[in-house]
Amino acid sequence: xxxxxxxxxxxxxxxxxxxxxxxxxxxxxxxxxxxxxxxxxxxxxxxxxxxxxxxxxxxxxxxxxxxxxxxxxxxxxxxxxxxxxxxxxxxxxxxxxxxxxxxxxxxxxxxxxxxxxxxxxxxxxxxxxxxxxxxxxxxxxxxxxxxxxxxxxxxxxxxxxxxxxxxxxxxxxxxxxxxxxxxxxxxxxxxxxxxxxxxxxxxxxxxxxxxxxxxxxxxxxxxxxxxxxxxxxxxxxxxxxxxxxxxxxxxxxxxxxxxxxxxxxxxxxxxxxxxxxxxxxxxxxxxxxxxxxxxxxxxxxxxxxxxxxxxxxxxxxxxxxxxxxxxxxxxxxxxxxxxxxxxxxxxxxxxxxxxxxxxxxxxxxxxxxxxxxxxxxxxxx
Numbered sequence: 298x299x300x301x302x303x304x305x306x307x308x309x310x311x312x313x314x315x316x317x318x319x320x321x322x323x324x325x326x327x328x329x330x331x332x333x334x335x336x337x338x339x340x341x342x343x344x345x346x347x348x349x350x351x352x353x354x355x356x357x358x359x360x361x362x363x364x365x366x367x368x369x370x371x372x373x374x375x376x377x378x379x380x381x382x383x384x385x386x387x388x389x390x391x392x393x394x395x396x397x398x399x400x401x402x403x404x405x406x407x408x409x410x411x412x413x414x415x416x417x418x419x420x421x422x423x424x425x426x427x428x429x430x431x432x433x434x435x436x437x438x439x440x441x442x443x444x445x446x447x448x449x450x451x452x453x454x455x456x457x458x459x460x461x462x463x464x465x466x467x468x469x470x471x472x473x474x475x476x477x478x479x480x481x482x483x484x485x486x487x488x489x490x491x492x493x494x495x496x497x498x499x500x501x502x503x504x505x506x507x508x509x510x511x512x513x514x515x516x517x518x519x520x521x522x523x524x525x526x527x528x529x530x531x532x533x534x535x536x537x538x539x540x541x542x543x544x545x546x547x548x549x550x551x552x553x554x555x556x557x558x559x560x561x562x563x564x565x566x567x568x569x570x571x572x573x574x575x576x577x578x579x580x581x582x583x584x585x586x587x588x589x590x591x592x593x594x595x596x597x598x599x600x601x602x603x604x605x606x607x608x609x610x611x612x613x614x615x616x617x618x619x620x621x622x623x624x625x626x627x628x629x630x631x632x633x634x635x636x637x638x639x640x641x642x643x644x645x646x647x648x649x650x651x652x653x654x655x656x657x658x659x660x661x662x663x664x665x666x667x668x669x670x671x672x673x674x675x676x677x678x
Contacts, residue, residue, distance in 0.1 A: 303519040303659035308512050311502045317658045320665025322546065323502060325460035326650045328453075329643075330493040332464035335453040337486055340468040343450040348401070348429055349475040355399035356383040357478070358392065358426075359469065360417035364459040365405040367541070368431075368466045370534040372403075375470065375479045375638050378530070382478065390416050398425040401476075403469045407458035409436020418445070431468045457665070459545050462538075462646060463493065470639075481639065489639040496647035500655075511651025514599075515659055517629045518543075518652065521597035522571055523551045526559045528614050529603035531638055535631075535645040536601050542653035546664040549656060560613045564620065571596045573625030596621075599629045601645060 307313045314323070359369030369386025376384045387393070390413050396402065402421040406414040409432035418441050421428055428447025432438040433454070442449035453464035467486065473479035498504075500511035507513070525540055527533030533555030540551035554563045566572065572595070598621045600614055618628050631648055633641035657664035 303516065303656070304661060305506075305516065305659070307661075308516070308655060308659050309505050314502045314658055317661065318654070318664065320457075320663065322457070322460065322654050322657075322664040323651075325456040326647070326654060327497045327501075328456045328460065329463045329647060329650075330490040330497065332453045332456060332461065333467055333486055333490040333493065336450075336464045336467035337471065337483070339453065340450050340471045343448065343468075345448070345450065345468055345471045346475045347448055348427070348472040351427060353476055353478075354382065354401040354427060356385070356396070357401045357403065357473065358396055358421075359384070359386045359403045359405060360392075360414050360421075361386065361405040362388055362411050362413050364462065364541070364545075365407055365411065365414070365465060367462055367534075367538050368405045368469060369403075370537065371462070371466050371642060372469055372473060372479070374531045374534045374642065375481070376473060377638070380478055384473075384478070387417060389413060392417055392420045392424070396421065396424060396426060401427045401429065401472075403472070404428065404430045404432075404438060404442075405465050405469070406430075406432040406436075406438050407452060407461050407465060409433035409438035411438075414438065415441065418442070421445075422447075429469065429472055431465055459542065460650065463489075463643075480637070485637050485639055488635070488637065489643045492635060492640050492643040493647055496644055496651070500647070500651040510648055512655050514629060514631070514648065514652035515655035517627070518549075518597060518599070518656055519659060521595050521627070523597050523599050523629075524563060524566065525551055525553045525599040525601065526563075526614065526617070527553075527555045527601045527603070528606045528610050530555070531605075531641060532601040532603045532633060532645065535642065535649060536599075538646060539599070539601070539649035539653070542650055543656065545667060546650075546653040547657035547660060547662055549653075549660075556610045556613050556617075557607075560617055564617060566596060567621055567624045567626055596626045597629060598626050599631065601631045601633075603633045604635075604641065 373384045422445035430442035434451035450468040470481040474481040525536040527536040536553040540553040543549045543551045635641045
């Protein structure tokens with residue numbers, strides 16, 4: 298079994314990239330820094346500090362699907378393990394039975410019309426929960442927020458849903474900052490925007506593959522099945538988002554995981570049929586005749602490293618890299634930069650977003666349309 302061969306020349310031809318990207322997904326990804334700044338302004342104008350008026354809630358529940366659901370993972374990551382209350386994400390039709398008047402429900406939907414999210418908002422309103430909603434202005438979500446007495450913050454309109462992570466995440470971040478649950482002061486948000494700008498410059502279409510981290514990672518992944526592991530809760534969130542972006546942008550499969558758990562289960566795929574191009578583990582025969590041998594799809598381990606990780610996790614990823622190499626599994630490393638979690642998330646999510654779009658373009662896939670999702674929605678409507 299083999300995957301499509303990438304067109305290596307296309308990635309270094311800006312005109313060819315523009316032709317292959319009619320929906321301008323690269324431009325939408327590049328809007329991330331502007332999203333941070335605009336979302337901060339919109340949240341301030343909406344009176345985001347009012348969320349703290351009722352005091353600290355018993356728990357924070359983020360309701361969202363797909364790319365909007367990633368906001369919940371980001372919030373939980375920034376709050377960290379030391380957060381005094383639970384911060385959890387619900388992706389589905391029903392809130393947990395314990396959610397009630399003492400809890401804050403944050404509903405996120407870029408379109409403002411996501412079926413599952415609207416159902417959760419209605420459920421939260423019936424239970425008397427405090428509500429913060431983020432999405433498109435003039436949408437059903439906006440109307441429901443007003444009817445339920447909640448706070449609504451319009452999301453920046455510049456980016457498509459899957460490229461709108463930062464525009465959707467900043468208002469809830471500011472709400473949690475006001476509640477004393479996450480640190481998102483103006484200077485940190487500006488550094489986050491600057492990090493996103495830096496990545497957009499490095500990953501711009503005119504930047505050649507050998508100096509463009511997004512293009513480099515795309516070309517390394519091409520032709521393999523990526524197994525993407527984070528080394529901390531922060532980079533575990535990035536691993537899951539990377540896999541989701543590969544699916545939606547490049548229509549390409551990936552297996553996300555987080556250490557140490559991944560080393561207790563997923564590591565066994567290194568002994569499976571996709572680990573080595575041939576031979577038993579660690580016994581690649583470089584001198585065999587390959588003329589009539591079909592190309593096979595192989596695994597690639599992608600390690601997303603954090604600057605803060607448990608010492609035992611460091612030992613596990615180092616040993617996992619050695620294990621992979623011995624079994625013929627190539628390795629790619631993405632390394633976080635920055636002191637604040639938001640800065641590190643900004644650099645890594647931008648890297649993953651660009652790599653996903655560039656992989657799509659290298660494979661001749663238009664990253665914008667989502668025909669399978671649209672067909673599924675038609676079938677269940």
